[in-house]
Amino acid sequence: xxxxxxxxxxxxxxxxxxxxxxxxxxxxxxxxxxxxxxxxxxxxxxxxxxxxxxxxxxxxxxxxxxxxxxxxxxxxxxxxxxxxxxxxxxxxxxxxxxxxxxxxxxxxxxxxxxxxxxxxxxxxxxxxxxxxxxxxxxxxxxxxxxxxxxxxxxxxxxxxxxxxxxxxxxxxxxxxxxxxxxxxxxxxxxxxxxxxxxxxxxxxxxxxxxxxxxxxxxxxxxxxxxxxxxxxxxxxxxxxxxxxxxxxxxxxxxxxxxxx
Amino acid sequence: xxxxxxxxxxxxxxxxxxxxxxxxxxxxxxxxxxxxxxxxxxxxxxxxxxxxxxxxxxxxxxxxxxxxxxxxxxxxxxxxxxxxxxxxxxxxxxxxxxxxxxxxxxxxxxxxxxxxxxxxxxxxxxxxxxxxxxxxxxxxxxxxxxxxxxxxxxxxxxxxxxxxxxxxxxxxxxxxxxxxxxxxxxxxxxxxxxxxxxxxxxxxxxxxxxxxxxxxxxxxxxxxxxxxxxxxxxxxxxxxxxxxxxxxxxxxxxxxxxxxxxxxxxxxxxxxxxxxxxxxxxxxxxxxxxxxxxxxxxxxxxxxxxxxxxxxxxxxxxxxxxxxxxxxxxxxxxxxxxxxxxxxxxxxxxxxxxxxxxxxxxxxxxxxxxxxxx
Ligand code: SF4
Ligand code: SF4
Numbered sequence: 041x042x043x044x045x046x047x048x049x050x051x052x053x054x055x056x057x058x059x060x061x062x063x064x065x066x067x068x069x070x071x072x073x074x075x076x077x078x079x080x081x082x083x084x085x086x087x088x089x090x091x092x093x094x095x096x097x098x099x100x101x102x103x104x105x106x107x108x109x110x111x112x113x114x115x116x117x118x119x120x121x122x123x124x125x126x127x128x129x130x131x132x133x134x135x136x137x138x139x140x141x142x143x144x145x146x147x148x149x150x151x152x153x154x155x156x157x158x159x160x161x162x163x164x165x166x167x168x169x170x171x172x173x174x175x176x177x178x179x180x181x182x183x184x185x186x187x188x189x190x191x192x193x194x195x196x197x198x199x200x201x202x203x204x205x206x207x208x209x210x211x212x213x214x215x216x217x218x219x220x221x222x223x224x225x226x227x228x229x230x231x232x233x234x235x236x237x238x239x240x241x242x243x244x245x246x247x248x249x250x251x252x253x254x255x256x257x258x259x260x261x262x263x264x265x266x267x268x269x270x271x272x273x274x275x276x277x278x279x280x281x282x283x284x285x286x287x288x289x290x291x292x293x294x295x296x297x298x299x300x
Numbered sequence: 301x302x303x304x305x306x307x308x309x310x311x312x313x314x315x316x317x318x319x320x321x322x323x324x325x326x327x328x329x330x331x332x333x334x335x336x337x338x339x340x341x342x343x344x345x346x347x348x349x350x351x352x353x354x355x356x357x358x359x360x361x362x363x364x365x366x367x368x369x370x371x372x373x374x375x376x377x378x379x380x381x382x383x384x385x386x387x388x389x390x391x392x393x394x395x396x397x398x399x400x401x402x403x404x405x406x407x408x409x410x411x412x413x414x415x416x417x418x419x420x421x422x423x424x425x426x427x428x429x430x431x432x433x434x435x436x437x438x439x440x441x442x443x444x445x446x447x448x449x450x451x452x453x454x455x456x457x458x459x460x461x462x463x464x465x466x467x468x469x470x471x472x473x474x475x476x477x478x479x480x481x482x483x484x485x486x487x488x489x490x491x492x493x494x495x496x497x498x499x500x501x502x503x504x505x506x507x508x509x510x511x512x513x514x515x516x517x518x519x520x521x522x523x524x525x526x527x528x529x530x531x532x533x534x535x536x537x538x539x540x541x542x543x544x545x546x547x548x549x550x551x552x553x554x555x556x557x558x559x560x561x562x563x564x565x566x567x568x569x570x571x572x573x574x575x576x577x578x579x580x581x582x583x584x585x586x587x588x589x590x591x592x593x594x595x596x597x598x599x600x601x602x603x604x605x606x607x608x609x610x611x612x613x614x615x616x617x618x619x620x621x622x623x624x625x626x627x628x629x630x631x632x633x634x635x636x637x638x639x640x641x642x643x644x645x646x647x648x649x650x651x652x653x654x655x656x657x658x659x660x661x662x663x664x665x666x667x668x669x670x671x672x673x674x
Contacts, residue, residue, distance in 0.1 A: 106610065107624050108562060112543050122543030177644060218532050220517075229518065236615075238529070238569035239595065239604050243612035243623075250627035254634050261638045265645065 055183035056163035057190060059153040068282065076282040077186050079154045087144040088278055091200070094137040095252060101130035102249050134211055141204055154187035159197065164190050186285055192262070199255040203248055210235060210245040308508070309348040311384050322347070325384075328375045332502040333509065334524025346509040352384065353508050354409050354417040356446055357391035360439045361432055361466040361475055362423025366457035367393040369494035373501040374581035381501050385508050386418070403435045406446065414449035418507060424459040424466045425481055427474030443481060452513055453487045455479065455520075456500060461491040462599035469603050469618040479520065486513045489520040493596035496577050499525045521571065530567035530593050533575035536560065549590075560587060564608040566595030 066078035080088070104110070104126050112120035148156050158164065171191040173180035182189070188196070213231035216224045217238065235241045267274040277283045306314065312322045326344045330337060359367070371378050371394070382388060388395075390406040397405065409417050421443065429438035437445075447453055455478050458464035466475035479487055490503055503522055506514045514522040531537065539545070540559040547553060547562060559565070567575075570593050574585040587593055592608065595601040603618040604611065611620035 103624065108543055108545055110543070111545070120542040120544070124541040126543075175641075177648060218529065232518065237599055238571070239566070239598060239600075240613060240615065242569060243620075244615060246612040246623045247614070250623060250630065253627065254630060257631060257634050257638070261642070265642065269645070269649070 053181055053183055055167060055185060057158075057167060058161060058163070059158065060156055061153045062150070063152060065152055065154070070284055073286055074284050075287050077285050078152075078281050079187055079283045080277055080281045081147075081152055081155065082281065083143070083147050084151060084155055085278060085281060087140055087147070090136065090140045091144075094133040094140065095256070097133040098130055098137065099249060099253060101126045101133070102246075105130060106246055131215060134208075134215070137204075138208060141200075141208075157188070157193040157197065159190075159194065164193075168194055186283060195255065195259070199252060203251055203255070207245060207248045207252070210241045210248070213241055214238075214245065306352065307348060308350055308352060308384050311352060312380075315383065325376065325380055329505050329509065332375050332498055333506045333514070334502060334522070343509055346511075350508055350511070352387045353451075354389050354413050355386045355420060355504070356389055356406055356409055356417055356450075357393075357420045357422065358443060358446060359392045360421065360423035360425055360443065360460070361473065362457065362459055363465075364393050364422075365494040366422040366459075366500070367391070369492075369497045370456070370500045371497075372580065373497035375498060376501050376505060378497075378501065381504065385505060389417070400435070410446060410449055415451055417450055418452055418454065418504065419446055419450035420454040420456050420504070421460040421478050422456045424463050424475040424477060426466070427476060431473040440481060443478060447478075447482045447485055450485060452507055453478070453482060453485050454503060454507075455487055455489045455491075457495055458491045458493045458596060458599075458601065461489040461521075464493060465602050468600070487520055488513050488516065488522060491521065491526075491597040491599075492572060493601070495597070496525075496573055496579060498577055499573055525573045525577075526571045526597070528571065528573075528575075530570045530572060530575050530587065531565075534559075534567055534587055535575065536587060554590060557590075560590075560592040562610070563592050564606065564610055565592035566598070566601070566604065566607075567593040570595040570598050572597040 068076040068078070070076045105123070108123060110122070112122045167183060168190040170180045170182040171189045174182040175191070209228065209231050212224070213228040213235075216222060216228055219225045220229060231241060232238075235244050263274055263278075266272070272284045273280075274283065309322060312325065313319075317325075323344060326347055327337075327340055329347070330340045330343045333343070335343070357367070373381060376385075389409045390402060392398075392402075395402055395405075425439050425443060426432050427440075429440065432439040434442055455461040459466055459475075460478045463471075463475050463477045466473060467477075479489070488503055488507075490500060492499070499522075502525065503514060506512075506522070506524075514524060517523050517526060519526075531540075534540070536557060536559045539557070540561055544556075544558045545553060545562040546558045546560050549563065561568075565587065567587060574593070575587070578585045578588070594607045595604060598604070600613075600618070604613060604620060606620075609622065612623040613620045
């Protein structure tokens with residue numbers, strides 16, 4: 041394999057986004073021209089799949105709870121417990137989802153540099169704009185990223201970050217709503233002050249769920265597109281953790297430039 | 301007003317009831333205030349010493365529905381409330397007097413019983429004065445004037461508690477609940493459109509018996525009556541858990557008494573006592589009679605409709621949507637957008653490949669399809 045020639049017609053600077061590097065990123069030779077970068081460490085991959093699975097389960101059960109689209113198999117069977125079970129599964133998935141998310145937050149402070157994101161810097165927003173232009177097929181100065189580009193990071197902040205928090209606050213309030221005096225009931229008793237009455241809280245929960253569905257559709261498309269355009273193993277990376285990067289002259293890979 | 305010097309016990313006796321009747325009345329009262337039977341003796345003691353309390357009942361932007369409900373209380377019987385416990389000095393619906401005469405009566409109470417009388421308010425307050433003037437005085441002014449020396453204020457009905465129907469979209473009068481106007485007095489919210497009669501009398505009975513407002517929840521509603529959602533005490537709840545739902549009002553499920561969730565029941569978001577106390581002296585309540593709960597005791601219930609569909613409200617608006625229909629539409633639009641984006645990507649890709657081939661650029665399999673903008 042030979043080193044591909046840069047095809048860019050205009051400048052594409054290196055990223056200026058600083059990321060905390062707690063340990064060197066693991067790499068592996070991949071032919072002469074390529075290197076395999078260990079981007080997603082095991083906890084990140086586990087998080088991703090548990091998160092995906094629980095969200096999927098909660099979407100299906102959640103839609104059922106909002107619009108029960110099936111009756112029990114034996115109709116008029118009053119001993120059936122269909123809605124009861126669906127709700128039970130929904131709640132169970134919610135607890136797994138929460139524990140998983142907490143573990144991921146821990147990993148933000150323990151993982152490699154691809155496991156974190158820091159939007160509190162100018163470069164982040166400048167490059168988000170460049171990335172947005174890139175995806176709109178406009179002239180842009182989007183740098184190359186091994187991990188997530190800042191636009192993707194922003195979408196995770198909005199959906200996996202804020203979206204999850206909204207869904208959890210409203211969801212746990214609703215879950216403990218019949219027992220406001222209990223410990224957990226009191227923990228979430230302030231939620232109505234922000235979100236409004238029971239009906240509003242339900243509406244928030246419902247609308248956030250649809251936000252998640254939109255996110256999933258776009259996220260899957262983006263991942264496939266990245267894989268297709270870059271041929272860098274984006275799709276397999278979420279199973280193996282490795283992404284392919286071309287070797288750069290005099291450099292190991294692009295990570296050098298992002299060191300603080 | 302010499303009658304007001306009598307205690308409630310005395311006034312019961314003077315009406316020809318026996319002590320036994322009085323004790324029975326107290327027992328019913330204990331139950332209807334939402335107290336434990338062990339507290340019965342406290343109620344008896346309180347009724348023996350407390351005096352009848354003057355009450356001013358203001359009707360502002362209302363429909364008199366709350367008054368109508370109130371006079372149908374069966375335990376305590378409305379007669380015993382009206383004649384023994386309270387002395388209703390001012391009410392538009394029930395007083396024989398009218399005009400200046402009745403306005404005078406109101407002023408008389410304010411002057412002679414400062415800090416003692418109870419103010420009951422039915423209806424909401426328009427922010428634009430011209431929408432409601434009584435005796436030449438704006439609703440807001442009347443309310444402020446009467447509230448100033450009241451011992452406690454009862455917001456009867458969803459109108460005075462939340463704004464209610466007058467405050468529903470587009471709210472032409474700028475209707476507001478009384479809690480937005482009076483901030484320095486204890487206000488008990490007794491929402492409902494109208495509230496259950498026994499809840500209304502129960503709250504006032506508590507006030508008179510103990511001289512204090514009952515224990516309230518975060519929204520200022522008495523916990524004894526608004527602690528539970530309809531859904532948690534609903535007689536159709538077993539069908540909900542089974543997944544057996546009424547699909548339309550003429551189907552087999554409706555006949556069998558299945559859960560009304562799919563025909564828009566607001567029971568899961570509604571705090572009220574209908575499922576326990578029921579209406580008209582405990583005869584029935586909407587869900588029992590086959591109609592979904594419309595959530596009339598919740599704020600904005602009129603805007604949370606339509607009543608017979610499950611909806612979600614867009615935060616910050618008075619607009620409800622069908623989340624699944626809108627959601628499916630948004631997903632459809634997203635997928636269409638993705639299809640266009642993918643198509644453009646493919647075209648751009650071909651173009652850049654061609655131009656690269658023309659330039660005889662190395663096209664190793666990994667590099668050839670890299671985005672030009674990389
Ligand atoms: S709460 Fe309902 S019943 Fe009472 S005054 Fe308002 S509209 Fe009428
Ligand atoms: S009828 Fe309404 S309140 Fe009763 S169980 Fe069904 S949804 Fe809940």
